[in-house]
Structures are given as C-alpha cells and as structure tokens.
Amino acid sequence: MSGKSIIFFDGVCNLCNGFVDFVIARDNKDLFVFAPLQGETAKEKLDANYLENLWSVVVIGVDGKVYTQSQAALYVLKELGFVYKAIYYIAKILPLFLKEAIYKLIAKNRYRLFGKRETCRLPTPEERAKFLD
16 A cells, blocks of 8 residues: 555445545556445544534545645645646646635535445455555
C-alpha cells in the first residue's frame, strides 16, 4: 500500500461505485487503493467530519495531503495519465467555487439520479487486492 493514494468513497452510492470502476479500469500504473467511507480504514485514517459527510469523495494522496470533493476527483484524473491529465488542466481553468458548486449539486442528488445500494460494494476476487476494507 505504501506509495499509493487512497480513494475513500460512499460504498452504497452507485455513482461513487461507478467512479471506482472507472479508476480501476484506467489505473495501469497501480497508483490507487480504495476504501468505503463507511469502513474501518476510513475511521482509522480520516477525521470524523469526513465520515459524517458521505457526499464527498476523499483522497489521501501519496504526499499525505487530503483532497475532497472536486479537488479529489481532479487529483485522481491528473494521476491517471495523459488524456485524463488534459481534462484536469482544462478543469483547473474553472474557478474553485464553480467546481465545488457543480460537485455539490451532483453529490446532493446522486442517490436520486443514480440510485443507492442496500450494502457497501464487495470487490470481485480480481479487485480484492485494491481494496483496504
């Protein structure tokens, strides 16, 4: 796990799980591991306020810095490589307040728009090594 960024996500959110699937499919350099915000790893590594606000993806970068909301998503895109890094740089042009407003609007409505699972995601056997909980 050393040298990898941790992506914490809402384990029952279909949109969040789709984001995890997106990252796994494109993480050719094996840069990321995953843990649900509802899990033990999140309780150990994150302040309680992150656990109360399950609407935010949280990333702990390899530098130890904590990224949330749009900044977390953009951090992941930047690390995934060329095409996604281009999206990152395009998004950097937008003011932070606008990126956060868009993120919050989607996050606030994610269950209604994308649905919700009854339980947290269970990784497939092939994915198991990428999940901390």
